Amino acid sequence: MNNRIKFLLGIQYPIIAGGMVWCSGWELASAVSNAGGLGLIGSGSMSPEVLKEHIQKCREATDKPFGVNVPLIHHNVAQLMEVIMEEKVPVVFTSAGNPKIWTGKLHEKGIKVVHVIANTKFALKCEQAGVDAIVAEGFEAGGHNGREETTTMVLIPQIRKVTNLPLISAGGIATGGGMLAAFALGADGIQMGTRFAVSKESSASEEFKKLCINIKEGDTILSLKKITPTRIIKNEFYRKIQEAENNGATKEDISQILGHEKSRKGIFEGDITDGELEIGQVSSLIDEIPASKEIIDKIIKEYNDGLKNLIAM
Amino acid sequence: MNNRIKFLLGIQYPIIAGGMVWCSGWELASAVSNAGGLGLIGSGSMSPEVLKEHIQKCREATDKPFGVNVPLIHHNVAQLMEVIMEEKVPVVFTSAGNPKIWTGKLHEKGIKVVHVIANTKFALKCEQAGVDAIVAEGFEAGGHNGREETTTMVLIPQIRKVTNLPLISAGGIATGGGMLAAFALGADGIQMGTRFAVSKESSASEEFKKLCINIKEGDTILSLKKITPTRIIKNEFYRKIQEAENNGATKEDISQILGHEKSRKGIFEGDITDGELEIGQVSSLIDEIPASKEIIDKIIKEYNDGLKNLIAM
Numbered sequence A, B: 001m002n003n004r005i006k007f008l009l010g011i012q013y014p015i016i017a018g019g020m021v022w023c024s025g026w027e028l029a030s031a032v033s034n035a036g037g038l039g040l041i042g043s044g045s046m047s048p049e050v051l052k053e054h055i056q057k058c059r060e061a062t063d064k065p066f067g068v069n070v071p072l073i074h075h076n077v078a079q080l081m082e083v084i085m086e087e088k089v090p091v092v093f094t095s096a097g098n099p100k101i102w103t104g105k106l107h108e109k110g111i112k113v114v115h116v117i118a119n120t121k122f123a124l125k126c127e128q129a130g131v132d133a134i135v136a137e138g139f140e141a142g143g144h145n146g147r148e149e150t151t152t153m154v155l156i157p158q159i160r161k162v163t164n165l166p167l168i169s170a171g172g173i174a175t176g177g178g179m180l181a182a183f184a185l186g187a188d189g190i191q192m193g194t195r196f197a198v199s200k201e202s203s204a205s206e207e208f209k210k211l212c213i214n215i216k217e218g219d220t221i222l223s224l225k226k227i228t229p230t231r232i233i234k235n236e237f238y239r240k241i242q243e244a245e246n247n248g249a250t251k252e253d254i255s256q257i258l259g260h261e262k263s264r265k266g267i268f269e270g271d272i273t274d275g276e277l278e279i280g281q282v283s284s285l286i287d288e289i290p291a292s293k294e295i296i297d298k299i300i301k302e303y304n305d306g307l308k309n310l311i312a313m
Helices: A004-009 A026-034 A048-061 A077-086 A100-108 A120-129 A152-162 A176-185 A206-213 A236-246 A251-258 A262-268 A281-285 A292-312 B004-009 B026-034 B048-061 B077-086 B100-108 B120-129 B152-162 B176-185 B206-213 B236-246 B251-258 B262-268 B281-285 B292-312
Strands: A015-017 A038-042 A066-071 A091-095 A112-117 A133-137 A167-170 A189-192 A220-223 A230-233 B015-017 B038-042 B066-071 B091-095 B112-117 B133-137 B167-170 B189-192 B220-223 B230-233
Touching (some): A015 A292, A026 A048, A100 A112, A133 A152, A133 A189, A152 B281, B004 B189, B015 B292, B026 B292, B038 B048, B077 B100, B091 B100, B120 B133, B152 B167, B176 B292
Parallel strands (some): A091 A112, B015 B189, B112 B133, B167 B189
């Protein structure tokens, strides 16, 4: 495949595993990179010390490129970035913030920068900041999400219209057909979170993974819109938030119900009742917990079969 | 193109123009059918007498197949169906109701039946009812919408997983790239509402069409969730609904604000402030008001170019 994302990141397939809180440790990142994609360590749920350990273990487990995702709203972002630059991680995916702040510094150290966006305004900011590529994430995606609620189907052509930057499509993709659709819409690569969150090497609890493979249509929802729109499973925790919102709760009321580390409690510790369970809408399509290599091999096969079908028509 | 929807409906391209209230009269339906797609008359905003007139004028304006969309919640559904059977319309698209009620009666008269759904439960009901094809409509779509909020990217593979029925993808499609993506996801055809609502032959007011071509990302939203989830433009009418909901309004309160014929006021009469302006999210991609034939020709060209690009990769 003649592809900009492959060449930029030095990988075999233009498939990135999203750097997800409580799921994306060194086990998942190295497994995805070893299988020909790009694995990301999710630093959103890590201290600088824990991140350093995961980077070092990832490097021991693979000689392929891998990356780290850094949400720029992390309270320790400067120290996380220091660890990343010290450890000479090949690529950083930044999200939830202004791409101008870190891109230059990371580039000076020879680190590639990809920024996650959900609208054209930020796509243009990325271009000005000189990032190497962007991830455009649709409304379907799990976890934090854009306020415009633009779906992947609309977002990818919209972004492609305003910029020629290498473009990675995220949100709603878990199959080779989804990958082919993303490419038809104008993407150069795909990022999958949910599909890899529900894999053998994901650090999520077994309780969370089992719940995810039993999810049906309509079982996830974009919630917490008064704080940061976040796609979660409709469990007891969600219902408490929803009830408060229906009764006219303020942003502060909602923050109090949300509290601290509710995603750790849910995803990592397996409290599927009272935890915050971030996952994408495409979980309804997922019914097994395979190894990352099986996921990637299957998607590439489905992509090739799908392309043959399109040609045969 | 070797395609089930083309053969089923006897058309040149597997492209359907959604039967939209206040947009889809005989002018739009016949223009789309003459251009090689399937035009639908939208009976949702018509009395049986008005529908009869539109069917007869459509037949005078084209010798190609065309259809009528019937929302099964229409208070005059039996009389609308009587007109359709009398006039021997070749195909009926039913929506918002149970496909069992009318499919058999329409089939007896030799009329093909396509039913619009937004989840697998209704896809299976359609199979049992013996419909000829289904339209699966994603969260991006304008107007009435499913409660699960499943986007086209997730919905199409989800429906394809449970049924082999001919499948038409709707929601978020306005380009040949979108059509190619829908096919990659498993669809056999596409239905576009928004793209044809903003066409020369659409019956919508000039005020509404002009507003639609200036729409930006995030300017439409799925609203009215306490009644029937409906995607509309965020205008003054929407803000009244939103404010009431934020203050804990009941279903009855919202119904009172909604009142009667607010979509007629907005779409047809051009009151873009206080009218209910139903349109899809993909309106943000649309910046001109071409003739239906130009729309179809452009989409087919984009589809072919997009397929060549996928092959070249």
